[in-house]
Amino acid sequence: MSEQIKKFLYLNRRAPYGTIYAWESLEVVLIGAAFDQKVSLAFVDDGVFEIVKGQDTSESGFKNFSPTYAALGDYDVNQLFVEKESLEERGLSIDDLMHLTWEDEDEDWAEKDSIRVVSRSELSEIMADQDVVFSF
Amino acid sequence: MSELHTVNKSPFEKNSFDSCMGHVLDGSAVLLYEDGVYAAIKGTAMEGKVTSAQGVKFYVLGPDIKARGIDAARLTDGIEIVDYAGFVDLATEHDKVVAWV
Amino acid sequence: MAIEADGKSFETDEEGYLVNLNDWIPGIAAVMAKEDDLELTDEHWEIINFLREYYEEYQIAPAVRVLTKAVGKRMGKDKGNSKYLYSLFPYGPGKQACRFAGLPKPTGCI
Numbered sequence: 001m002s003e004q005i006k007k008f009l010y011l012n013r014r015a016p017y018g019t020i021y022a023w024e025s026l027e028v029v030l031i032g033a034a035f036d037q038k039v040s041l042a043f044v045d046d047g048v049f050e051i052v053k054g055q056d057t058s059e060s061g062f063k064n065f066s067p068t069y070a071a072l073g074d075y076d077v078n079q080l081f082v083e084k085e086s087l088e089e090r091g092l093s094i095d096d097l098m099h100l101t102w103e104d105e106d107e108d109w110a111e112k113d114s115i116r117v118v119s120r121s122e123l124s125e126i127m128a129d130q131d132v133v134f135s136f
Numbered sequence: 137m138s139e140l141h142t143v144n145k146s147p148f149e150k151n152s153f154d155s156c157m158g159h160v161l162d163g164s165a166v167l168l169y170e171d172g173v174y175a176a177i178k179g180t181a182m183e184g185k186v187t188s189a190q191g192v193k194f195y196v197l198g199p200d201i202k203a204r205g206i207d208a209a210r211l212t213d214g215i216e217i218v219d220y221a222g223f224v225d226l227a228t229e230h231d232k233v234v235a236w237v
Numbered sequence: 238m239a240i241e242a243d244g245k246s247f248e249t250d251e252e253g254y255l256v257n258l259n260d261w262i263p264g265i266a267a268v269m270a271k272e273d274d275l276e277l278t279d280e281h282w283e284i285i286n287f288l289r290e291y292y293e294e295y296q297i298a299p300a301v302r303v304l305t306k307a308v309g310k311r312m313g314k315d316k317g318n319s320k321y322l323y324s325l326f327p328y329g330p331g332k333q334a335c336r337f338a339g340l341p342k343p344t345g346c347i
Contacts, residue, residue, distance in 0.1 A: 015146050017203055018171030030344045034300060046146050049174065052205040059199035059219075064296070066205075071295040074303045090148065091179030091210070109310060 006131040007038045012047035014136060017062050022050045025136035026068055033075040040079035041072075042123060047136075048086045051115075053098040066098065073102030073114060080114045083123050139164045140230035143172035144237060147182050152236040154185075159234075162191035167218070167226055169197035173204060176211045183212045197223060242268045254336050258292070261339030269337050273328065281325050281337075287311065288338040298340040301331040 010029050014021040033039060043051060050069070057064040072080070080100060087093060094117050103109040118126065127133060141160050147153035153168075153175045160166060166189075168176050175182040176196045186194055194215040201208070201217070208217060218226065227233050238249045242264035248256040253269070255261060266285055270277045277285075287308060291299055299307065301319070309317015316322075322330035331343040 015149070015171045015174065015204070017200075018144070018146065027344060030297065030300070034302065046149050046171075046174070049204060054205040054207065055203060056205070057203040060203040062203055064203070067294060067296045071297055071299070071303075074295075074299065074307060089180065090174070091177045091183075096205075103310075105306075 005036060005038055007129065008032065008040070009127060009130040009133045010039070010041045011127075011133055011135045012041060012043050012050055013045040015046040015049040016055070016066070017057070017060070021136045022047070023063075023065050025134075026065060028134070028136075029072070029077060030068075030075055033077055039077050040081065040126075041077065042081045042083070042126070044083045044086050044123065046086075046090075048082055048090060048092060048097075051080070051082070051097050051100065052092070053096065069098060069100055072100065076102075078102040078112070078114050080116070081123060081126060082115055082117050083120055084117050085120045087117070137231045138229075139232055139234050140226050141166045141234045141236060143168050143175065144170035144235075146171040147175040153182065156234075156236040157185050157189060160189060160192050164191075165193045165195060165226060165230065167195045167197065167223065168215075169200050169223070173197065173200045173206065176201070176215050177206060178210055178212045186212045186215065195222070195226060240265060240268055252336075252342065254341055255339040258339055258341075261289075265339060266337040273333065275327075277337075278325075281334075283312070283316075284308065284322070284325060284330065284334050285338045288334055288340060292338075292340050298331070298335045298338075298343040300343050301329065304330055304334075304343075 010025055012022060012025050016022045029039065029041065055064055055066040097115060100114040101111045102114050103111055141156050141164060143153050143156050143166065145152040153172065156166060173196050195218050196211060196215050198217045198219050238251065239246045240249050243262060247260050247265060250256055255265065267277055291307065305317055305319055305322060326333040335343050
């Protein structure tokens with residue numbers, strides 16, 4: 001293929017169950033991962049709530065799609081940026097998030113962390129470095 | 137007249153919670169459900185708004201905090217957890233329901 | 238649409254996928270395979286069961302590429318390649334095997 005590899009960032013800004021945005025974003029990421037592009041995700045504002053651990057929808061009747069984030073590594077989506085300020089404003093820290101990892105095939109499937117907590121200014125730089133930013 | 141105010145939007149995204157807090161009177165109750173439950177988390181800008189509301193009782197819908205991975209220990213002090221039946225009871229106990237959607 | 242297996246009827250969608258994941262019984266896979274002129278062997282069941290476990294853990298049916306990689310990791314390179322998987326499931330290890338396993342059409346399958 002002669003097509004150039006582009007950098008795609010999916011910007012997630014919505015809480016998981018109140019609207020369909022979070023799940024739609026995840027589905028688009030999984031579908032888009034079939035195309036050979038460099039994909040990363042950013043969790044900003046209420047988007048940080050998407051990857052909070054311990055989600056249990058058994059009493060509310062929603063489909064709990066939080067386990068699906070753990071499959072992102074299988075889809076070669078290994079870079080999940082979480083904005084520090086957004087976590088703090090919501091009384092959260094990285095310890096409240098799911099431990100999401102990916103396995104490096106080149107290093108005998110060594111398990112590596114996918115989540116990186118970044119500051120607002122760092123995230124601005126990351127965004128500026130992208131070819132395309134998809135907002136959800 | 138006692139009122140039950142309900143909020144179902146995230147306080148970080150919409151001003152439904154703030155508007156509600158601006159209109160709630162002593163002796164009324166506020167029920168947080170769906171994304172409104174995020175207003176119940178301790179250690180946020182919402183905590184002070186909850187604790188400083190005089191004579192207002194706060195409730196949160198249990199299944200909705202559970203779905204969102206919010207442990208009961210994380211809730212601002214004084215907020216009571218109710219289930220769906222409790223929601224109905226609150227609605228009937230008050231003279232009317234004011235929904236901040 | 239519906240499919241008959243073990244004397245019971247199960248609802249399927251217009252593409253033949255089971256509507257209710259929890260309804261699944263092994264007999265459904267056997268009937269679907271017969272309709273596709275396939276005889277299910279232990280090798281087929283190994284993949285079908287693997288898919289069901291994958292869904293249980295991640296709540297999605299994996300895309301072919303992901304399935305291939307995951308099978309390779311679990312069962313070795315001899316099985317984790319598309320030639321082997323297509324030899325078992327000629328209509329596609331994603332689409333066909335997921336259908337047999339009672340899963341929805343794989344996410345990322347167009």
